[in-house]
Amino acid sequence: MNVIITNKYNAMLQGLDIDIIKSLNGEFDVEEIVSTFQNFYFQRMILDITAVKDYKDIKNLQKLSIALDMEKVILLLDDTIESSSTEYLSKLISMGIYNFTKNAEGIMYLYNNPNTYRDVAHIHQLEIEKNDDGDDSGEAYVRGRGAIIIGVKNITKQAGASTLIYMMKKLLSKHYSVVAIEVDKRDFIYFNDKDMVNATSNEIGNTVVKYSDKDVILIDVNTSRQAESLCNDVLCLVEPSIIKLNKLMMLDRNAFSKIKKEDKKLILNKSLLSSKDILEFEYESKSKVYYNLPPLDDRERNIHALSRFLIKLGFEVDNDEEMSKKNKILGLF
Secondary structure (H helix, E strand, O other): OEEEEEOOOHHHHHOOOOOEEEEEEOOEOHHHHHHHHOOOOOOEEEEEHHHEOOOOOHHHHHHHHHHOOHHHEEEEOOOOHHHHOHHHHHHHHHOOOOOEEOOHHHHHHHHHOOOOHHHHHHHHOOOOOOOOOOOOOOOOOOOOOOOEEEEEEEOOOOOOHHHHHHHHHHHHOOOOOEEEEEEOOOHHHHHOOOOEEEEOOOOHHHHHHHOOOOOEEEEEOOOOHHHHHOOOEEEEEEOOOHHHHHHHHHHOOOHHHHHHHOOOEEEEOOOOOOHHHHHHHHHHHOOOEEEEOOOOOOOOOOOHHHHHHHHHHOOOOOOOHHHHHHHHHHOOO
């Protein structure tokens, strides 16, 4: 059986085709909601966000997330900018609130198909910082300025540089002409892609010139300083597991300070860290994480979490069709 707590959207929620065991209408302090339902058994709670007093203060939703099982809660958002912005939604996700929508159709969809973190990771990853001119589209890589050269390197062992480049190339190829170059190794041959080539450190300069007509050149730099020197940006991949990080610190205690000093981008790859975990990581490593990428499926045709990453880097990419359709059902974006 289910419970509903309504306020502004009472008429919409009363028309839902679900069994209701308990219903409240009005505006309530978080403490009132918690005291009523903390020890009350229910299958789902449909919560009109406007029924939570001072709901625009994210701390009040945090109190709910601590006291209630948020996997059972479907949150109906309102249309205010403060409570439906990407920043607000990202904070909800950090609290374990994954099921939110703006309409009755979305409520029924989530009732039958509840979200997991994987379903909302594309929202959680969007932490775009504005440039000085107010543009929030990252570095805004565009055609007509010569090839953009992006280097990718593993900082922790086997952090996934080759596979990430393969997936980046697949998505970018929908909008750009792209080539990927691997330096001093030959792992690219296993992808069976004619636009993924190999070169030695001695050859990399001439190889880049050869493909200078491309829009984007992705380079798996490995340990090649020559290759790094050719890049507009270098993405430094860290797999943030305990064993990988401890091994890295034993080999090079200054690894993170070098990334910061050389103005490279620190990317957490194959990561399941929460926003809180990332803050702790940044504090302990005295570094700044540019992006937190979850584990990705290299067999997927469209990978929304990767799309958001490429958008932050400044590229134009298509949104995943299935995710866009789902967001439309939920009334998001």
